[in-house]
Every structure is written in C-alpha cells, then in structure tokens.
Amino acid sequence: MVEHINTISRLPNELCPAFMEWCVRGGHEIKIKKDRVVVRKGLKTGEIFAKRGAIQPSYLMNDYLVERFKLFSLQWLKQGKSFVNDLDNSMMCKFAEVHRQQNLAKVA
Known part of the structure; x- marks a missing residue:
C-alpha cells in the first residue's frame, strides 16, 4: 500500500508566526515587500505572496x-x-518588543 501525502503550497495564516520564526532560526533573512514576504538564505530565495495589511486564510508560497x-x-x-x-x-x-520600541520612539 502506497500512501500519498498532498504537497501544501499555501501557508496557513495561523502557522505564519511559527514558520517565520523557524526560518529565522534556520539562518534566513526576512524582508516584507508591498505584495510579498521575501525569505532569503544565501542564494536561495523564497516568497510568500501576501499584500501588506490584508489577512487571508492562507498564502501562496513559491517552490523553495x-x-x-x-x-x-x-x-x-x-x-x-x-x-x-x-x-x-x-x-x-x-x-x-518591536511594537514597544515604536511607541517609545513616538514619545521621544
């Protein structure tokens, strides 16, 4: 009997923080662009397609x-x-912590 596991090509919204932290701990740099999140390590580049400020149930990821x-x-x-x-x-x-520092900057 052969089991088939479907490949997940969309990142569920509820796993975004954990997955991003996992990537960072693995040595990836994360940059937020207007229409996507770019995840880079060395010559490898990943993309999560999401518009800034628009929450969706899941987000399309590239093959990497x-x-x-x-x-x-x-x-x-x-x-x-x-x-x-x-x-x-x-x-x-x-x-x-980032949010706290932004608020402190507003006061200063």
Whole structure:
C-alpha cells in the first residue's frame, strides 16, 4: 500500500508566526515587500505572496518555501504541539518588543 501525502503550497495564516520564526532560526533573512514576504538564505530565495495589511486564510508560497514547509511540518510531527507553540511565543515576543520600541520612539 502506497500512501500519498498532498504537497501544501499555501501557508496557513495561523502557522505564519511559527514558520517565520523557524526560518529565522534556520539562518534566513526576512524582508516584507508591498505584495510579498521575501525569505532569503544565501542564494536561495523564497516568497510568500501576501499584500501588506490584508489577512487571508492562507498564502501562496513559491517552490523553495514549499520544500522548507515540508521540513517544518516533519519537525512538528516529530516534536508535537509544543514545537509550534514555542516558535509562536518567540515570534510574538519579538513583535511585542518591536511594537514597544515604536511607541517609545513616538514619545521621544
């Protein structure tokens, strides 16, 4: 019996923070553009297509990030729910710190 696992080409919105943190920890740089997020490591470039400020249920990824998402998913299956929770919490703490610094800059 051969099992077929469908390739996921769209990043679910609820996994965005965890996946981005996982990429950063893996040595990727992330840049936000007007119509996409660019994820780069060395000569490899990934793209997540999303308009700034527009929340969608999922976002189309290019082939490089589809492959990275497969690795992310395998780690998640091996390590369990705490894997994603820890990544989520780490990214949210970074976001909160950036937001706090922006507010301090407004006051200064």
